[in-house]
Amino acid sequence: MVMRVNLPVQPHDLLWGMPMATVPADAPAWVFEVITLGHPVVVRRAQVAQGWVAVGVRGHSRDQRFATLMSGADIAWRVQPEQLVDAVDNVVADWPALQALRQIRSLMNALGLPWGVAGGAGFELATGIQVLHQDSDLDLILRTDDFFSREQSAGLVEALDNALWRIDLQLQTPAGAVALREWAGAARKVLLKADDGARLVDNPWQLQEHAA
The missing domain is CATH 2.30.30 (SH3 type barrels.)
Structure with a gap:
């Protein structure tokens, strides 16, 4: 059906x-x-x-x-990735990526923004099909419809670096996706992954500043 x-x-x-x-x-x-x-x-x-x-x-x-x-x-x-945040409570697998998800869940919830699990962890939580392994990273998304500052991003990177395992988080902006660590860094331009391709931009939330 x-x-x-x-x-x-x-x-x-x-x-x-x-x-x-x-x-x-x-x-x-x-x-x-x-x-x-x-x-x-x-x-x-x-x-x-x-x-x-x-x-x-x-x-x-x-x-x-x-x-x-x-x-x-x-x-x-x-x-959707957001639906998988609590699915980790129902699995017996205990990969480092899933341990990290349990550890940082309250931290992510405290941001007050929609977030979810993507990549291999999301696929395994949604399907029960084992795709993770001992060295798999934890892939997350954070939906940031409104501006999310570099200072906020740097603070989040620092907090996530205290997790039990490696975490790769993408900011989902209205224009496309940006790696949290890149936006938190010192480079003036960051790589925006959009529907029409990837390009360097000054501010992912200001379309008029997009530049090739």
Whole structure:
């Protein structure tokens, strides 16, 4: 049964329902395998036609990533990173990345901003499929619709550096994604990952300052 999901969905959302018929015929064999198994795809950043979603298929190894498109009409279920924050309480796996998630949860909640779990940790929490390992980082997103200062970012970096394990956090701005550590640093321009590509900008929250 298809659930009507309002578009646009957001980067890092996990989507179920990708039909085999829409997988490109020249896709690697492993792509057909994971779609057959009913694994979700992850929303990625790209410009697409109305009604379509840019997605990535995740394979069994780190080098298995395949970019393709999914029709919004085929979305059967969606899980967002924010929905996975507390899912860590229901898993028995105790990878360092998940230990770090439990440790920093109250810190992140105290920011008063929507945040969630992405990357391998998000995928494993959402599906129960083991993709993490002893050396996996914890990937997080923080939704910052309003300006989030460099000073705030530096303070957050310092706090996260006290965690049990390595944490990679992306700030999700209205214009695209910026690495927290980069925005907290000293460089005048930072790399903004947007739907139309990546570019260096002075301020990710001020579109008029975007520069190539």
